[in-house]
Amino acid sequence: MEIARVRFAEHRSRIERTRKAARAAGQGVGRMRDLLTLYRQRVEERADIADNTRDAYREHIAYIEKTWPGFGDLRPDEITRTAVEKWRDRALKEGTGNRPPGSKAETNAVSGKSPGRFNKAVDALRKMLDIAIETGALHANPLKVRGIKAKDAPRKPKLPETDKLREVFEAMERPGGRSIEAALLCRFLAFTGCRLKEAAGVRWQDMDFERGIIHVNGTKTDAARREVPMIPAARTLLEVIRKRREKAATVVTDGKPHIDPASPVLAVREAQKSLTRACAAVGVDRLTHHDLRDAFATTCIEAGVDIPTVAAWLGHADGGALLMRIYAHHRRAHSVEQAAKVKFWK
Structure with missing residues (x-):
């Protein structure tokens, strides 16, 4: 019974956060944390995606939070091409700092220095700014341009004969x-x-x-x-x-x-x-x-x-x-x- 009460309280808390985020975004005073909340809610409510795809979208959100300090405090109009390029250069250099337990060395895929992981996060960020357009906080998406993503050469398989x-x-x-x-x-x-x-x-x-x-x-x-x-x-x-x-x-x-x-x-x-x-x-x-x-x-x-x-x-x-x-x-x-x-x- 206690577990049920805790879960219900968490559910109500999520709903309230989403309402506040939607209200702030609609009034033009929202921050990126509000758009992030709305985007996260949409991901959780989608019925047309598999669980592993949902997990991947959650990871894209987490990547942004880990690699862009102060992201939540920014206004939507502060997410410019220049700001994203600075984030890209920093993220590919520093990553998320993750390292698997027991590993002797980090890999780009796990540490967050992978161009592929960064580019997926850019896709998530674009969708957040699309929400800003829907709510009237922006009139155009500044990330709908070429050249923002990191260069990502596809992995060529190294296979035995x-x-x-x-x-x-x-x-x-x-x-x-x-x-x-x-x-x-x-x-x-x-x-x-x-x-x-x-x-x-x-x-x-x-x-x-x-x-x-x-x-x-x-x-x-x-x-x-x-x-x-x-x-x-x-x-x-x-x-x-x-x-x-x-x-x-x-x-x-x-x-x-x-x-x-x-x-x-x-x-x-x-x-x-x-x-x-x-x-x-x-x-x-x-x-x-x-x-x-x-x-x-x-x-x-x-x-x-x-x-x-x-x-x-x-x-x-x-x-x-x-x-x-x-x-x-x-x-x-x-x-x-x-x-x-x-x-x-x-």
């Missing part, structure tokens, strides 16, 4: 038991390009072996809901998994082992520890679940699949813009090969 990747998967399978299921998950990520959360949600009813299609019910964007073709390696893998599930089945229908169509294809939801151990055993740099998704993209592009198609298979919403930047060298090589086919005269 395919033979080494096969050795990693085989090393995961050697101990037996749970490591075999971990290896099946990792192979699935590498052969389908699914995100980790998407892979965990794939069911047998999503498999269309006749058409050679996997229905992926992603939630990150509209493009995340997609059909991914079963490349030969993926089909072989899924057949191996199906036989494994049939062998373990406890229900028999018409004399055959029955697999519940609504049951998950994969038995484990993550495999990072097993993957890390296998990488060390094989002697390659540590790989993550996302690196296996990159391995799928790299293999497809090197096989000659055009980038927009690969982007659709990955569920990218940008039509291939990010992949174009990451794999520009492949695109240039392909362009030269195609140009050689052009004959001016027969």
Whole structure:
């Protein structure tokens, strides 16, 4: 009962803060703390985003608070291009000061010095100023211009050769038991390009072996809901998994082992520890679940699949813009090969 009272009091307090912020912003006397409160409330109330997206938006808010001292006291009209550029230079140099427990050195991604993290925070700040326009505190958004964000070169995946990747998967399978299921998950990520959360949600009813299609019910964007073709390696893998599930089945229908169509294809939801151990055993740099998704993209592009198609298979919403930047060298090589086919005269 006491917990319920505390939560109710916190809820009332949030509502009151939001009302005060809206009133101040509407009267033209609001500060950035008021716009931040209104933006935070909108993030919490959105029903069209996944929980991990909401968490990311919260992190963008926290980043601004940690890297811009006195931000809440500023008036909306004090958020100028010059002010944001000074914030950018300071944030990329000093970061947030965060360091993971037990780590010997900070990384840009964790410390707040990453251009990518800063740019996401700029997007959040722009939305706050849009609220200022709605309330009449501003008549134009000063951040709707180019050149404010930090230069952010896309991370180029550093992946082992395919033979080494096969050795990693085989090393995961050697101990037996749970490591075999971990290896099946990792192979699935590498052969389908699914995100980790998407892979965990794939069911047998999503498999269309006749058409050679996997229905992926992603939630990150509209493009995340997609059909991914079963490349030969993926089909072989899924057949191996199906036989494994049939062998373990406890229900028999018409004399055959029955697999519940609504049951998950994969038995484990993550495999990072097993993957890390296998990488060390094989002697390659540590790989993550996302690196296996990159391995799928790299293999497809090197096989000659055009980038927009690969982007659709990955569920990218940008039509291939990010992949174009990451794999520009492949695109240039392909362009030269195609140009050689052009004959001016027969």
